[in-house]
Amino acid sequence: MNCFSSWIQSQGLVDLPLLGAKYTWSNGRRSPIQYRLDRFLVSPDWLEAFPSILQTTLPRTTSDHCPLLLIMVKDNWGPKLFRINSSWFCKEGFKEKISAWWSSFQVEGFAGHKLICKLRLLKLKIKEWFYEESRMKEAETEALHSELQQIDNSLNDTHIPNEVLSRRIQIIQALSIAALQEEASWKIKSKARWIAEGDKNTKYFHSIASMRARSKAIVSICDNGVWIDDKQAIADLAINHFERLLSAKSWDRPCLDNIQFSSL
Structure with missing residues (x-):
């Protein structure tokens, strides 16, 4: 085998x-x-x-x-869990945006309440930013590929201006940065951290992430010897299980009253 x-x-x-x-x-x-x-x-x-x-x-x-x-x-x-992607930190000005958003939030209450509320507001801001950045990035990448194709088609001419060749180098550099950011994003999803940072193998990371998603898929579940494959029934079964598991009960807990501890 x-x-x-x-x-x-x-x-x-x-x-x-x-x-x-x-x-x-x-x-x-x-x-x-x-x-x-x-x-x-x-x-x-x-x-x-x-x-x-x-x-x-x-x-x-x-x-x-x-x-x-x-x-x-x-x-x-x-809804899926919100996770910070390390590729976002490759974006210019991302850290400054985080700091500015955090300072702009005005929340009243005790310190713990302020922290929770500001984290929720920050999550919404990052989601909005990511959606807009993704849309703009896709359009920008398509435009760069189109411009690069036009330049490569013109390379058959006898004379190529230096500014055209310089522009071609700029486009390749921009596409390389975009590829590194996409690779970092898929590394997080695939958790394949053993690959060196320079390996531009996005298809590999994509396949690993897809494999992880498939291996975690819940198609059916056994409840008291009966297999259930209805998705709503599976969700209800999971909710009922954890409600029973986490429900408050009356327990005899140890008490520390009247115990003297040495102070440092």
């Missing part, structure tokens, strides 16, 4: 996460021998076109192999 895994990696293929049974083959004995022999292998380009694809096992009947089913999962579990 190690040789097979090495071959998969050498061919640049992706082994999709398997849901359901851990193994796909069994000899059916009382002390069974089990292996994962069956799997879907896809290319990174195909995976980029269908990022929400998973493979799951079906019940084994007459065969000693589990049938595999390729499914596309599109779940909406509500």
Whole structure:
């Protein structure tokens, strides 16, 4: 199996996460021998076109192999958590904006209340800034690529002005900075921090992030021996579980009254 895994990696293929049974083959004995022999292998380009694809096992009947089913999962579990992306700090003036926004917030109350409210306001400001920056960045990148293509098409001419060549260098530098920022963004999502900072392999980071998202997908859940695949039922089950777990109860807690502690 190690040789097979090495071959998969050498061919640049992706082994999709398997849901359901851990193994796909069994000899059916009382002390069974089990292996994962069956799997879907896809290319990174195909995976980029269908990022929400998973493979799951079906019940084994007459065969000693589990049938595999390729499914596309599109779940909406509500709003996503807000996370700071390190690529934002590559943006010129981002830190200054944070400082200016923070100073502009006027909140009344005790210190803890002020901190919580200002953090919430700051999150909204950063979201608005990120949305606008993303829209402008996409338009700017498309314009730079178009201008670079026009310059490259004109390089066949006998005489190229120096200002055109200088402009071409400026465009390449701007596109390189944009590529570094995009790479840093996908590094955060993929958590592939072992790659050196200079590797412009955005497609690799994108595939790792997509793989993590697929491996964390909740397609079904078992409740008292019953499998549930309805998304609303799964959400209700999770809410009820944590409500029971975190509900306040009357506990006998240790008391520190009348205990003298030595002072420093």
